[in-house]
Amino acid sequence: MSRPGRERRRVVAVEPVGPYALVRLERGMLDPGNPGQFFMVEAPGRVLPRPMSLCLAPKGELAFLLDPIGPGTRALAALEPGERVHVFGPLGNGFRLDVPRPLLVGGGIGVAPLPYLSEALERPPAVLGFRSEHHAEAAALVPNAEVVIDPVLVTDALPEGRDVLACGPEPMLEAVRALVPDAQLAWEAPMACGFGACYGCVVEVDGELKRLCVEGPVLCSS
Amino acid sequence: MQLLNASGCLDALTAPDVARSLDAFVTKTVTPEPREGNPPPRIAETDHGMLNAIGLANPGRQAFLGQTLPRLARELGPVWVSVGGFRAGDYAETCEQLARDEVACVELNLSCPNVDEAPESAAEVVGACRAATALPLYAKLSPHAWDIGETVRAVEAAGADGISLVNTLRGTALDARLRPRLARGAGGYSGPALRPVALAAVAAARRATRLPIVGMGGVSTGRDVLELVACGASHVALGTVLFADPDAPSRVRAELRRELDELALATVEDAFCAALELVVKAEN
Numbered sequence: 001m002s003r004p005g006r007e008r009r010r011v012v013a014v015e016p017v018g019p020y021a022l023v024r025l026e027r028g029m030l031d032p033g034n035p036g037q038f039f040m041v042e043a044p045g046r047v048l049p050r051p052m053s054l055c056l057a058p059k060g061e062l063a064f065l066l067d068p069i070g071p072g073t074r075a076l077a078a079l080e081p082g083e084r085v086h087v088f089g090p091l092g093n094g095f096r097l098d099v100p101r102p103l104l105v106g107g108g109i110g111v112a113p114l115p116y117l118s119e120a121l122e123r124p125p126a127v128l129g130f131r132s133e134h135h136a137e138a139a140a141l142v143p144n145a146e147v148v149i150d151p152v153l154v155t156d157a158l159p160e161g162r163d164v165l166a167c168g169p170e171p172m173l174e175a176v177r178a179l180v181p182d183a184q185l186a187w188e189a190p191m192a193c194g195f196g197a198c199y200g201c202v203v204e205v206d207g208e209l210k211r212l213c214v215e216g217p218v219l220c221s222s
Numbered sequence: 223m224q225l226l227n228a229s230g231c232l233d234a235l236t237a238p239d240v241a242r243s244l245d246a247f248v249t250k251t252v253t254p255e256p257r258e259g260n261p262p263p264r265i266a267e268t269d270h271g272m273l274n275a276i277g278l279a280n281p282g283r284q285a286f287l288g289q290t291l292p293r294l295a296r297e298l299g300p301v302w303v304s305v306g307g308f309r310a311g312d313y314a315e316t317c318e319q320l321a322r323d324e325v326a327c328v329e330l331n332l333s334c335p336n337v338d339e340a341p342e343s344a345a346e347v348v349g350a351c352r353a354a355t356a357l358p359l360y361a362k363l364s365p366h367a368w369d370i371g372e373t374v375r376a377v378e379a380a381g382a383d384g385i386s387l388v389n390t391l392r393g394t395a396l397d398a399r400l401r402p403r404l405a406r407g408a409g410g411y412s413g414p415a416l417r418p419v420a421l422a423a424v425a426a427a428r429r430a431t432r433l434p435i436v437g438m439g440g441v442s443t444g445r446d447v448l449e450l451v452a453c454g455a456s457h458v459a460l461g462t463v464l465f466a467d468p469d470a471p472s473r474v475r476a477e478l479r480r481e482l483d484e485l486a487l488a489t490v491e492d493a494f495c496a497a498l499e500l501v502v503k504a505e506n
């Protein structure tokens with residue numbers, strides 16, 4: 001397993017992707033980790049860093065796709081090239097890659113970890129759902145993707161007999177789990193530390209409260 | 223001056239390197255029975271701090287003594303154990319069972335804002351524990367008391383060997399639709415916003431006692447450590463800052479050395495002498 005590191009990295013660029021922002025950082029000595037793992041990224045001016053899935057690992061860089069929904073993600077989207085932020089990771093458990101017939105499923109900003117995952121699995125088919133055409137511009141980051149737009153849902157477009165690896169809003173993950181009980185699902189919870197220190201990120205796993213940053217964020221539902 | 227972690231702000235078994243970078247490790251509060259803690263969401267960041275309503279999640283006394291403590295001691299040597307409960311007898315029973323080489327010190331958590339049952343008066347709990355153990359006993363106090371000096375004198379009279387303060391302040395935060403962001407509604411407020419509160423509380427405690435004081439509350443830099451020492455802290459604990467920066471212990475120590483050079487102070491303890499005059503003034 002890759003060892004997490006913490007470094008202050010320079011911003012290479014922040015690029016708009018539909019309503020989202022792709023934040024590209026210099027990689028330094030950091031290990032990009034496995035698809036589905038995440039990094040705690042310093043959000044300038046905020047008390048706590050924000051958990052972000054690795055989206056892409058171009059040579060010498062780490063890139064994060066983020067949805068500016070609140071003070072932390074907006075501060076990250078407002079970064080200027082040359083500024084520096086602390087990055088800590090890779091953290092948590094990513095997707096298992098030893099699956100014979102992978103299908104990637106993403107909803108909204110849940111597409112974030114899929115480009116890196118797609119690369120690792122040699123571009124398997126993907127089904128991505130978005131709220132609007134504008135949001136769907138992010139689909140360009142994922143090869144071989146079929147795109148559906150509200151009111152059509154990803155669960156309306158799932159082929160059968162596939163090993164599903166999914167990331168998206170909770171209702172989407174619940175719906176995918178109902179159809180594909182053994183799907184690998186990447187969940188979210190508010191996180192203060194990302195390394196098991198605060199017990200803030202607990203979610204119910206098999207009837208017990210477990211730290212998502214330690215046990216997940218990718219959990220297998222079966 | 224020793225640098226510790228604040229209870230509940232570091233899990234030494236998941237992050238042993240961070241725990242080793244401190245002078246002493248303090249466990250999460252241990253209660254007699256296992257506690258799953260409060261339902262999620264349990265944490266929310268605010269502009270200048272964070273709220274938590276973890277609810278003293280811990281494996282309980284039996285599992286702590288049987289499994290956690292031996293593993294901690296193997297990794298780190300003797301540790302400080304934070305003890306919680308709902309009656310003085312709970313605390314005393316746990317203290318009795320902690321008489322082991324693996325325990326360096328006991329910190330009595332008399333101030334958790336995230337559980338409904340309030341413990342008996344701080345002095346009663348300390349008295350019961352004093353009768354149950356010869357281990358050093360620190361009383362961890364809340365910043366809510368208006369007269370901290372009075373509580374400090376009472377727990378000292380009951381047999382405390384030291385004082386830890388502050389725990390969190392009760393706070394709440396609302397989401398965009400005006401609903402509480404924590405499932406429990408309110409939680410403990412920690413982080414930078416707590417620092418002025420901690421400074422005043424430590425100064426008030428120092429005016430009331432000569433016992434060692436572990437100061438904490440919003441510390442994130444070497445300068446912050448020095449200010450707490452100036453107000454009377456003997457040792458300093460890092461809490462919320464560890465979430466954002468697990469390298470904080472070594473960074474804070476380096477900053478502290480630079481700060482001392484700049485102020486031409488030979489040792490950290492000299493910072494207290496520099497502030498002594500001010501503390502005496504506030505008393506009159």
Ligand SMILES: Cc1cc2nc3c(=O)[nH]c(=O)nc-3n(C[C@H](O)[C@H](O)[C@H](O)COP(=O)(O)OP(=O)(O)OC[C@H]3O[C@@H](n4cnc5c(N)ncnc54)[C@H](O)[C@@H]3O)c2cc1C
Pocket residue numbers: 038050051052053054064065066067068069070071072073074109112113187188189190191217397398
């Ligand atoms: C492992 C992990 C990986 C993530 N990867 C990405 C990513 O690649 N790209 C990305 O844009 N986001 C990602 N997120 C979510 C991201 O961390 C949050 O959106 C961010 O922390 C919000 O911070 P903020 O200050 O902008 O907004 P806040 O003010 O914290 O939140 C704004 C609104 O979103 C809600 N909210 C905040 N955090 C969460 C959460 N974790 N789950 C559900 N609702 C929440 C709040 O209740 C509020 O209504 C990830 C989360 C986790 C746990």
Ligand SMILES: Cc1cc2nc3c(=O)[nH]c(=O)nc-3n(C[C@H](O)[C@H](O)[C@H](O)COP(=O)(O)O)c2cc1C
Pocket residue numbers: 198199200228229230231250251274276278304331334362388389390410411412413414416438439440441459460461462463
């Ligand atoms: C997530 C979290 C969990 C905590 N758990 C405990 C605990 O179990 N026992 C305790 O005495 N204090 C607990 N505290 C309080 C801290 O030990 C400390 O007193 C407080 O956070 C102030 O310091 P800070 O501002 O540096 O975080 C907790 C604080 C946080 C943020």
Ligand code: FES
Pocket residue numbers: 190191192193194195196197198199200201202211212213214
């Ligand atoms: S985010 Fe702190 S324990 Fe998971």
